[in-house]
Amino acid sequence: MGPRRSAASSRGRLLLPLLLLGVSGFFQSYAVEVDIKDASNATCLYANWMMRFLITYESNNGDYKTTTLNLSSSATHNGSVCGNDTQAALVAVQFGEGHSWSINITKNNETYQGDFMTLTYNTNDTAVFPDAKRKGPVTIFIKDPAGPVQLNTVFVCHNSFDIEAENITQIFWNVTLQAFVQNGTVSKKETRCPADRPTSAPTVPPTSANATTAPTTAAPPAPTPPKPVENPDTGNYSLKSGNKTCFLATVGLQLNVSQDKPLLININPKTTVADGACGNTTATLKLNDGNSTLIGFTFAVKNASASVQKFYLREVNVTLLNRLNGSVISSADNNNLSKWDAFLGSSYMCRKEQTLQINENVQVHTFNLWIQPFLVEANKFATAEECLADSDLNFLIPIAVGVALGFLIILVFISYIIGRRKSRTGYQSV
Structure with missing residues (x-):
C-alpha cells in the first residue's frame, strides 16, 4: 500500500473566483488546487483545474430540465491518495450539499492514465435541483477517454473540453495534472490536450444557458472521441488453507455495466486483492479491485456422493462501491449458473472470451481463463479440460490440414491417370 495522506501532509486550496460572461449574465466558478504529500512531505500528486457539470433531471411535473452544478468555495479533497505501482492514485473532491467527484489514475510501465471518473450529485440540494422528482444521491461512472501520459510529464489543457455520459456533461478547463510525481517536483515537461493544439481557438465553457448556442467567433474544438476499451490484463490469483494452496485462478476480467450508455470497466490485476474460502464441496474466490469493485465466484461439486x-x-x-466512503452503489447476483464444469481433480481452461450474464444490467467478461477451485496439488494446475470454443479451434486445425492433404492426394492421382493415358496413346499402332 502507498503512503496515506494526512491533514498535515497535504493541502488543498480554492483559488479566486473566475467570472465568465455567459449569454444571460455572469456565471461564477471556482478553481481547485490539490497538492498531495507522501510520508516524507514530498509532493506525489498535483492537480489544479476548473470544472462544472450540466445535469438533466426529471422534475415533479414530468418535464426534463438541465441545471448547472459548480464547485463551491468550500470544496474539500478528503480521500485523495498518492498511489504506487500496485495501487491507483485518486483525486477526490467533495463540494456543495452532498456532491462529490473523483478520478482514479493507474500507473502502467512508463505512463499513467485516468481510468474512470465517479460523480455523485445529490438532488436533495434544492438550490441546484429545486423540483427534482427523484430525491437523494445519484452516482454515475464515466470512462476517461484521455490517452496515457508519460511519467514525469504534466498533463495541461487550458481550453475547455467536455465528456458526456448518460444525462451528464462534464466540462473541464485550465487543467494541470501530474500523478506519480517523481522526486517531489512537478515536471516542466507538458503533454497538451487536443483542445490546446495550435489550430484551436480559445473557447468559453458553456453553461446551461448557452450550452445549445453556437459561438459566433470560432467553432469549439471537437471533443476527443472515446478510445475503444482494450482487453483486460490477465491476473494470477490464489487462496491458501494454512500453508497449502487450495485455489488457483488465472483470468482477465471486464465488467459491462449497462446504464443509458454501456460502461466497460477492466479489472486491474495490479490493484486487485484476492480473498475467499476453500471447502470440500464449495469454494469462493472474492476479488477486490482497489476498494471500488467486488467480484465473487462460487464453485460447487456436482453429485458429491x-x-x-x-x-x-x-x-x-x-458489487460497485463508492470509493470515497465505501458505501454500496449497486449490486448484482446470479446464483443459478452452471458454467465451467470439469472433473474434480482437474482444472478448467478457456482462452477465448466468455460472457457471464449476472442480471439485465451487468455482465462479466472473462479472457484467458484457467481455474481450479478444488484439489490443488503442489501449487500447480492439474490437467485442463478445455471449453468448447477452444476445443473447436483445436479440432479445426487438424481437419483443415487433413482436407488440404486430401485435395493434394486427389490432384496427384488425377495427374497420374492423365499421364498414363497420354503414354498409352503414344504407342498405339496406325
Whole structure:
C-alpha cells in the first residue's frame, strides 16, 4: 500500500473566483488546487483545474430540465491518495450539499492514465435541483477517454473540453495534472490536450444557458472521441488453507455495466486483492479491485456422493462501491449458473472470451481463463479440460490440414491417370 495522506501532509486550496460572461449574465466558478504529500512531505500528486457539470433531471411535473452544478468555495479533497505501482492514485473532491467527484489514475510501465471518473450529485440540494422528482444521491461512472501520459510529464489543457455520459456533461478547463510525481517536483515537461493544439481557438465553457448556442467567433474544438476499451490484463490469483494452496485462478476480467450508455470497466490485476474460502464441496474466490469493485465466484461439486464427480461455477456476484466512503452503489447476483464444469481433480481452461450474464444490467467478461477451485496439488494446475470454443479451434486445425492433404492426394492421382493415358496413346499402332 502507498503512503496515506494526512491533514498535515497535504493541502488543498480554492483559488479566486473566475467570472465568465455567459449569454444571460455572469456565471461564477471556482478553481481547485490539490497538492498531495507522501510520508516524507514530498509532493506525489498535483492537480489544479476548473470544472462544472450540466445535469438533466426529471422534475415533479414530468418535464426534463438541465441545471448547472459548480464547485463551491468550500470544496474539500478528503480521500485523495498518492498511489504506487500496485495501487491507483485518486483525486477526490467533495463540494456543495452532498456532491462529490473523483478520478482514479493507474500507473502502467512508463505512463499513467485516468481510468474512470465517479460523480455523485445529490438532488436533495434544492438550490441546484429545486423540483427534482427523484430525491437523494445519484452516482454515475464515466470512462476517461484521455490517452496515457508519460511519467514525469504534466498533463495541461487550458481550453475547455467536455465528456458526456448518460444525462451528464462534464466540462473541464485550465487543467494541470501530474500523478506519480517523481522526486517531489512537478515536471516542466507538458503533454497538451487536443483542445490546446495550435489550430484551436480559445473557447468559453458553456453553461446551461448557452450550452445549445453556437459561438459566433470560432467553432469549439471537437471533443476527443472515446478510445475503444482494450482487453483486460490477465491476473494470477490464489487462496491458501494454512500453508497449502487450495485455489488457483488465472483470468482477465471486464465488467459491462449497462446504464443509458454501456460502461466497460477492466479489472486491474495490479490493484486487485484476492480473498475467499476453500471447502470440500464449495469454494469462493472474492476479488477486490482497489476498494471500488467486488467480484465473487462460487464453485460447487456436482453429485458429491457419486464416484465420479465434477465441479462447476454456481454463482457470481458483483458489487460497485463508492470509493470515497465505501458505501454500496449497486449490486448484482446470479446464483443459478452452471458454467465451467470439469472433473474434480482437474482444472478448467478457456482462452477465448466468455460472457457471464449476472442480471439485465451487468455482465462479466472473462479472457484467458484457467481455474481450479478444488484439489490443488503442489501449487500447480492439474490437467485442463478445455471449453468448447477452444476445443473447436483445436479440432479445426487438424481437419483443415487433413482436407488440404486430401485435395493434394486427389490432384496427384488425377495427374497420374492423365499421364498414363497420354503414354498409352503414344504407342498405339496406325
